Amino acid sequence: MRFRLQRKQLCIPYVLFLILFVIIPILFIVYYAFTDSNGYFTFDSLISFFTSTNKLNVLIQSLLFSVINTIVCLVIGYPIAYLLASSKWKASYVIVMLFVMPMWINFVLRTAATRDVLTWIGIAGGNHPYIATFIGLAYNYIPFVILPLYSTMLKLDKTQIEAATDLGCNRLQVFTKSIFPQSIPGVISAAQMVFMPTMSSYVIPETLSEGKIVLFGNSIYIGFSNNQWNSASFMAIIMLLIVGITMLVTRNYTEKDAKGGSSRW
Amino acid sequence: MVKKILSFSFLFLILILMYVPIFVLIVFSFTNTTYIGDWNGFSLKLYVDLFTDQETMIALGNTIILAVISAVVSTFLGVTGAIGAFYSKKRNRALVENLNQLPVVNPEIVIALSLVVMFVSVGNVIFHKQIFSFWTLLVGHVILAAPFVYLNVKPKLQQLDPSLYEAALDLGCSPRKALNKVMVPQLVPGILSGFMLAITLSLDDFIVTAFVRGPGLLSGENAIETLSTLVQAKIKKGPIPPELRALTAIIFLIVLIVVIGYTIYNNKRSTKVKKRRNY
Numbered sequence: 001m002r003f004r005l006q007r008k009q010l011c012i013p014y015v016l017f018l019i020l021f022v023i024i025p026i027l028f029i030v031y032y033a034f035t036d037s038n039g040y041f042t043f044d045s046l047i048s049f050f051t052s053t054n055k056l057n058v059l060i061q062s063l064l065f066s067v068i069n070t071i072v073c074l075v076i077g078y079p080i081a082y083l084l085a086s087s088k089w090k091a092s093y094v095i096v097m098l099f100v101m102p103m104w105i106n107f108v109l110r111t112a113a114t115r116d117v118l119t120w121i122g123i124a125g126g127n128h129p130y131i132a133t134f135i136g137l138a139y140n141y142i143p144f145v146i147l148p149l150y151s152t153m154l155k156l157d158k159t160q161i162e163a164a165t166d167l168g169c170n171r172l173q174v175f176t177k178s179i180f181p182q183s184i185p186g187v188i189s190a191a192q193m194v195f196m197p198t199m200s201s202y203v204i205p206e207t208l209s210e211g212k213i214v215l216f217g218n219s220i221y222i223g224f225s226n227n228q229w230n231s232a233s234f235m236a237i238i239m240l241l242i243v244g245i246t247m248l249v250t251r252n253y254t255e256k257d258a259k260g261g262s263s264r265w
Numbered sequence: 266m267v268k269k270i271l272s273f274s275f276l277f278l279i280l281i282l283m284y285v286p287i288f289v290l291i292v293f294s295f296t297n298t299t300y301i302g303d304w305n306g307f308s309l310k311l312y313v314d315l316f317t318d319q320e321t322m323i324a325l326g327n328t329i330i331l332a333v334i335s336a337v338v339s340t341f342l343g344v345t346g347a348i349g350a351f352y353s354k355k356r357n358r359a360l361v362e363n364l365n366q367l368p369v370v371n372p373e374i375v376i377a378l379s380l381v382v383m384f385v386s387v388g389n390v391i392f393h394k395q396i397f398s399f400w401t402l403l404v405g406h407v408i409l410a411a412p413f414v415y416l417n418v419k420p421k422l423q424q425l426d427p428s429l430y431e432a433a434l435d436l437g438c439s440p441r442k443a444l445n446k447v448m449v450p451q452l453v454p455g456i457l458s459g460f461m462l463a464i465t466l467s468l469d470d471f472i473v474t475a476f477v478r479g480p481g482l483l484s485g486e487n488a489i490e491t492l493s494t495l496v497q498a499k500i501k502k503g504p505i506p507p508e509l510r511a512l513t514a515i516i517f518l519i520v521l522i523v524v525i526g527y528t529i530y531n532n533k534r535s536t537k538v539k540k541r542r543n544y
Contacts, residue, residue, distance in 0.1 A: 207308025
């Protein structure tokens with residue numbers, strides 16, 4: 001019988017590729033996380049992770065860095081996105097492009113440039129590792145925050161905002177009761193663009209703090225370069241768990257939001 | 266009014282800050298000193314140095330070759346995957362969709378580590394040697410990019426007119442021909458933006474490259490050096506090498522030209538669409 005191409009069969013190569021190079025590697029990580037270097041089953045990596053204050057400190061520090069960086073980026077990016085989306089100015093699209101353009105310059109080069117300029121003006125990573133790292137992180141992630149926020153704010157319901165004003169809300173109330181609730185999906189996707197990448201970043205803390213600040217990404221990298229597959233794999237699993245948790249939390253939120261949206265009608 | 270001026274000056278302040286590092290590098294690419302901040306007169310020596318520096322040129326060549334090949338492969342896989350999933354049964358489609366979402370949410374460093382662990386094990390058990398090469402690197406970059414191609418093509422599929430494909434079949438096209446002549450041309454905008462995204466993801470990548478690279482391409486017997494890994498190795502020891510300041514200036518110029526060209530092209534197309542609507 002002649003082989004007949006059906007459209008749905010087209011996804012076979014892609015699915016095979018994903019299974020081979022995404023699913024199976026994750027299974028390998030799980031295997032390595034719970035075995036020792038001889039391949040015997042053990043909880044060593046788990047025990048050593050949770051008993052080592054050093055590694056726990058890295059975990060807590062990374063979480064803190066991610067939270068602070070997410071907040072900083074949102075606080076800077078939110079007003080910018082709002083201004084650009086609400087201005088009647090035709091050129092606002094061009095400004096958004098201008099914000100995104102630095103991202104097309106090689107990431108490592110850009111990070112090193114930030115470091116060199118900061119060193120030049122006296123905020124060298126050697127002396128001020130925290131300030132330098134936070135500046136570098138914010139610098140890198142602000143464009144990622146502006147894009148999703150901007151596209152959400154373009155869709156804000158202007159009539160609702162006007163109605164809020166007409167019904168006697170002051171400016172702050174208009175913001176807290178109408179503008180902000182409407183922009184929450186954008187805020188969440190912006191936060192997702194920053195939170196996990198910050199935790200797993202390697203180049204930025206390594207370059208800007210000159211090796212003084214170790215985030216989760218760095219410690220996995222160190223494990224990799226010392227061939228400590230087992231402990232590095234376990235840390236990768238912790239990272240996957242955190243990804244899973246953030247996905248669950250934000251999914252609940254957006255679902256609630258969708259329900260709220262439908263009940264409004 | 267004052268409020269407006271204040272808020273817009275905040276906006277432009279941040280915008281200017283975003284460009285400070287890049288502009289500083291560009292300004293100091295026209296002088297000939299080791300450190301930025303030192304200026305000893307106008308010179309184009311760094312540009313000459315850049316093009317005569319073998320190491321940088323090899324890294325640049327590797328980066329471009331890898332970006333193009335990985336973008337082609339990920340575009341092929343992403344597009345066929347999206348078309349296939351779109352016309353599958355609902356349950357299968359949800360499955361592919363979730364599979365596709367995995368590498369999107371998975372941190373890069375976990376993707377990189379999982380691939381390394383697998384390649385090391387497969388190399389040890391089956392081949393009894395290291396299998397890191399151009400091919401492992403290619404796999405890494407395709408994993409990064411293909412899901413985003415998929416996500417770029419999906420909305421275009423949802424906008425398609427389903428009867429066109431069936432009309433093509435009724436009019437005597439083979440399924441393959443109907444696909445190539447009817448469906449793919451309508452998906453071109455999505456495919457193109459996916460392709461461009463794949464290229465930029467590959468150009469920018471450091472972590473996956475550093476983990477899964479092996480000998481090959483222009484680097485010959487040595488581990489493949491891309492721009493990211495080369496720069497990372499050099500900045501560990503000191504400031505950005507002077508000739509790379511010239512490279513930054515050139516990259517910025519290219520980006521600027523592409524962005525301006527793209528904006529003009531988009532404007533023209535949207536006015537064309539408007540004109541057509543007026544008829």
